[in-house]
Amino acid sequence: MSEKPENPWQKDPTPFIEHGESLETKPELLTDFITPNDHFFVCNETYTPPIDLTGYTLKIGGDGVNKPIELSYEAVLKLPSHTVISYLECAGNLRQRYEDILNGQLPEDDEFGSLRWGIGGVGNAVWTGVSVRTLLELAGLNPDAIVINAKGLDADSAEGGVSRPMPIDKALDPDTILAYHMNGDKLPPDHGYPFRLIVPGWIGTNSVKWVGEIVAATEEIYVRRNTEHYVFIGPEWEPDGNVLGELITTQNIKSTLALAWNAELQAGKQIIKGNGRSPHAPIKKVEWSDDGGHSWQEARLIPPIMKYAWTLFEFEWNPEAGNHTLMTRATDEDGNTQPMEHPFNLEGYLFNMVFPHPVTVKSD
Numbered sequence: 001m002s003e004k005p006e007n008p009w010q011k012d013p014t015p016f017i018e019h020g021e022s023l024e025t026k027p028e029l030l031t032d033f034i035t036p037n038d039h040f041f042v043c044n045e046t047y048t049p050p051i052d053l054t055g056y057t058l059k060i061g062g063d064g065v066n067k068p069i070e071l072s073y074e075a076v077l078k079l080p081s082h083t084v085i086s087y088l089e090c091a092g093n094l095r096q097r098y099e100d101i102l103n104g105q106l107p108e109d110d111e112f113g114s115l116r117w118g119i120g121g122v123g124n125a126v127w128t129g130v131s132v133r134t135l136l137e138l139a140g141l142n143p144d145a146i147v148i149n150a151k152g153l154d155a156d157s158a159e160g161g162v163s164r165p166m167p168i169d170k171a172l173d174p175d176t177i178l179a180y181h182m183n184g185d186k187l188p189p190d191h192g193y194p195f196r197l198i199v200p201g202w203i204g205t206n207s208v209k210w211v212g213e214i215v216a217a218t219e220e221i222y223v224r225r226n227t228e229h230y231v232f233i234g235p236e237w238e239p240d241g242n243v244l245g246e247l248i249t250t251q252n253i254k255s256t257l258a259l260a261w262n263a264e265l266q267a268g269k270q271i272i273k274g275n276g277r278s279p280h281a282p283i284k285k286v287e288w289s290d291d292g293g294h295s296w297q298e299a300r301l302i303p304p305i306m307k308y309a310w311t312l313f314e315f316e317w318n319p320e321a322g323n324h325t326l327m328t329r330a331t332d333e334d335g336n337t338q339p340m341e342h343p344f345n346l347e348g349y350l351f352n353m354v355f356p357h358p359v360t361v362k363s364d
Contacts, residue, residue, distance in 0.1 A: 021045070023041055029258075035123035051189070058135075058211065059212065067139055080130070084198065085126050086308040088125065089121060092121065095117045098342070118261055142216070146220070147167055147219075147220060149215045150197050151213045152212065164205050192208075193210070203230060226243065231243055231245045250280075255328040263358075282333050286298070338352055
């Protein structure tokens with residue numbers, strides 16, 4: 001293992017809330033449709049590895065392909081490109097809200113459950129790269145392949161490089177890409193340079209960073225991140241073979257405010273902003289309440305509105321001085337709506353219930 005650097009990131013951490021090796025975007029900065037690269041959250045298991053392209057090759061192999069290949073960085077860039085606008089969100093985003101509101105007993109000594117994300121473990125970006133389908137077809141995809149596993153070059157991680165297997169059907173979705181550009185720029189080091197997976201609609205751990213190898217296989221692949229972690233573990237889920245509970249893949253519908261937790265505002269008319277997001281369909285509406293959910297009003301949605309990208313919303317609020325709570329509730333075009341309750345799971349994953357956001361309004 002290499003010596004761990006003093007700074008685990010290459011970007012300026014000032015716009016973030018630090019969580020060990022990870023950076024949570026301050027929620028009040030999440031007001032744009034496209035999250036700037038220097039405001040985009042970072043989730044690292046260890047630290048951002050320095051990648052030297054000298055001698056770098058992307059390997060595509062395994063018994064799920066008939067002619068394993070190795071491609072240089074430049075060779076990948078010459079392949080047909082595909083662009084997708086997609087939000088990326090850690091499955092543990094809102095974990096601190098889960099613990100505060102539901103008094104969830106989260107593990108203190110677990111690298112996943114102990115990462116207490118607030119609101120800002122999410123961002124929306126324009127991703128450009130090569131469809132994973134294109135790469136697999138170049139390597140002669142075996143029709144018997146059932147899974148792929150991309151492995152990162154973060155060699156100091158617990159398994160010598162983060163990986164998370166993915167069913168072949170999702171890998172072959174044209175919008176599942178090996179990205180090399182983020183918001184029109186070369187992929188930043190903290191976000192996976194030279195290549196990272198982008199798997200729209202799925203939890204962030206599937207979007208493996210610093211990819212050096214993609215293995216296609218005709219039998220299931222098991223690693224920590226699809227057996228012990230990123231799995232629903234609790235009384236509602238039974239272990240299934242190697243998996244300790246129910247495997248988590250797809251995100252769920254959510255909405256959050258672009259306000260600091262316990263934000264302080266001045267009395268008088270306010271424009272409150274936020275975003276709604278769903279992996280299933282474009283957002284249809286976002287409602288808000290300031291009376292504990294007894295009554296709801298619709299917020300104004302701000303175009304563009306599209307699948308996989310988040311949708312910005314805003315509403316006018318004219319509060320009196322005092323302590324308040326705001327609540328938001330998103331609904332997508334398929335009829336999915338944020339629930340009012342959330343079942344317990346051991347690591348606080350996919351918390352998406354409607355929850356109160358505390359705000360203090362000061363007098364003039």
